[in-house]
Amino acid sequence: MDISKILDHIHQLPEQSKLALQNNVTEMAFSKGHILLKANKVEPNIYFIKKGLVRAYVERDNEVTFWFGKEGETIISMKSYVEDQPGYETIELLEDCELYELKTENLRKLFNEDVHIANWGRKFAEKELIKTEERLISRQFKNASERYLELMKDHPELLQRVQLGHIASYLGITQVSLSRIRAELK
Amino acid sequence: MDISKILDHIHQLPEQSKLALQNNVTEMAFSKGHILLKANKVEPNIYFIKKGLVRAYVERDNEVTFWFGKEGETIISMKSYVEDQPGYETIELLEDCELYELKTENLRKLFNEDVHIANWGRKFAEKELIKTEERLISRQFKNASERYLELMKDHPELLQRVQLGHIASYLGITQVSLSRIRAELK
């Protein structure tokens, strides 16, 4: 998905504002396995995914995956982006990726100069917020197998592209539990 | 907490922009038990809490509380605010409250006219997003008693002001489980 479409998909922008954003974007490619973003560092960029798949995980005793990002989605360490604080997530590429890089610093300048871009940034945060809120509520209401079925329904392609260990931790269960759930559904 | 302080606390605003917001705000009072906002309706307003305490819950077989709001916080049906869609939450007053009401429609006008207000709205969503993300991650990492201890540490006053049934459902466990956890901690 190319940058113009990605930007518009977040929130429709006037041509001039969109160009201002596009002019600050650099295209780059990384291969599967690359660690794009390290936990406990302030990350000075955000990325839009042109092609590929990534995951965000937090490291404790084990790795806990809490987000998958694919074509059209935005890779962002919220703590860095919002508070200039080190984030808790590491971003790993699960497939070869083509990305668009945008310096947070430049984006902030644009936020202050252009009301359309400010509202675009607002819409971005609001939409992410709704997604996160829905996941939290799904967590509160649904047991593990219901959450698995929900994921199968909403993002079936993830099950093809991601290994089950990552899916399990995304769902908040162990891989063994996920295997059991899958066996029961057969 | 008065409206000027609430607005600045979300994100510092130039005096003129702050006044523009304040001019659109109406103060009102409701008593404990009042249902401010009904699930499955598009809610045309947002509210800032001057004084009091509320909870947001979703109704299934049982009521599941997923948010508490107190002085200085914002009551908002994200689905209504962002997408003009009916929200899933009902808001109930747990104490007598004094609120500031702001019509979403007027706020949207201000977002398009004033870049400071647009960025204020952006910051609001971003901060809410970080809070929600942190709760989701806490859910993924911590078991019930760890989440209870975390709540005791971060919001001890809630345990004084809210009955344990609501706390339990906020933590994603039954009231009986919460009692058991509290007994074990003694």
Added chain:
DNA sequence: GAAAAAAATTAACAAATGATAAAAAATGAA
């Protein structure tokens, strides 16, 4: 302050999920 109602705790058992280990299946490299 007594009675009634609501909230919180306790107990006993059921169900779901976790932990560990071993086996089977799938994937990748030579």
Added chain:
DNA sequence: TTCATTTTTTATCATTTGTTAATTTTTTTC
């Protein structure tokens, strides 16, 4: 293809959390 490695499944047992019901404590109302 074959061998080695990684991933997934299966099995067993432990732990956590849920469910139901009874009891105790606290709060509210008269």
